[in-house]
Amino acid sequence: MLSLSDWLLTPPGRYLLDWEMRAVDRLVADLFGYNAVQIGLPEVDFLRANRMPFRFHADRLGKSAVVARNEALPFASASLDLVVLPHVLEFSSSPHRVLREVERVLMPEGHVIICGFNPFSLWGLRRLAAGQRGGFPWRGQYLSAFRIKDWLTLLGFETQATVFGCYAPAVSSETWLARWHVLDRAGARWWPICGAVYLIHGIKRVHGMRLITPNWREKRAAAKRMAPIAQRGRSVTETRKTQ
Numbered sequence: 001m002l003s004l005s006d007w008l009l010t011p012p013g014r015y016l017l018d019w020e021m022r023a024v025d026r027l028v029a030d031l032f033g034y035n036a037v038q039i040g041l042p043e044v045d046f047l048r049a050n051r052m053p054f055r056f057h058a059d060r061l062g063k064s065a066v067v068a069r070n071e072a073l074p075f076a077s078a079s080l081d082l083v084v085l086p087h088v089l090e091f092s093s094s095p096h097r098v099l100r101e102v103e104r105v106l107m108p109e110g111h112v113i114i115c116g117f118n119p120f121s122l123w124g125l126r127r128l129a130a131g132q133r134g135g136f137p138w139r140g141q142y143l144s145a146f147r148i149k150d151w152l153t154l155l156g157f158e159t160q161a162t163v164f165g166c167y168a169p170a171v172s173s174e175t176w177l178a179r180w181h182v183l184d185r186a187g188a189r190w191w192p193i194c195g196a197v198y199l200i201h202g203i204k205r206v207h208g209m210r211l212i213t214p215n216w217r218e219k220r221a222a223a224k225r226m227a228p229i230a231q232r233g234r235s236v237t238e239t240r241k242t243q
Helices: 011-030 096-105 120-135 145-154 174-179 180-189 216-242
Strands: 035-039 054-059 080-086 106-119 155-164 197-204
Touching: 011 080, 011 106, 011 155, 011 174, 011 197, 080 096, 096 106, 096 145, 106 120, 145 155, 145 197, 155 180, 174 216
Parallel strands: 035 054, 035 080, 080 106
Antiparallel strands: 106 197, 155 197
C-alpha cells in the first residue's frame, strides 16, 4: 500500500502538492523568529521560503532531524516560533492532543500553519466512496477547517488566514487533471470553501501579557518636583547673607 509520501508522487498528489507549496511559501516568507519546525512529511520542505536561522524537520519515521511522536514533542515549552503541520491531524489518532503540544512548544505570538484535506469537497466525496478500505490519502479522518479553527480558538490561537485550493476532481490521469484545471479558477470565485485542501494560519495569543518597561515619565516628574525645593533653599541662604 502506498504511503502518503508515495501518493504525493502520483499525478493528483503532485497537483495538490504544487498548490500547497506555493500557498505555504506565501504564508511563511514574512514570518520571523529563530526556530521553525515542520512536523511530518520530511521528504517535502515546506520551510524553504522561510528565513528563520534554525529550521528542521520532526517525524515518527524517516530522515528527520528529530524522531518523535507528534502527540509528545521533545521540545521545551515556549521554544519555537513557527510550526508547520502538513496533513498531520487527519492521520493522527489524537489530533487535538497534537494541537495542544503545538500550543505548548510555541512562543507567545508564535505561528502555526496547518494543511488539511477538506471533507466538504469533491475529494471528500471520493473518500466516502473509498470507505475504510481506501489507501492514502483516503483513509484519513478529514477534519473541516471550521472544526480546526474552533480547536485553535479554544487553545488561545487567533486565526489569521484560511485558504482553500485544488477544485479539480480526484482523477488519477494527468491529462484529465489538466482538463479540469478550469475549475480552479471558477471554484476560487464561486465556491471557495469547497477546495480539496485548506491552509490555516494561526497565531498563539497570550491574554493579559504586557511588557514592563522603565517608567521614565515618573523619574522626570520626580526630578521636576525636587527642583523648586533646591531653588527655595538657595534663595533662603542668599537672603541670610544679605541680612
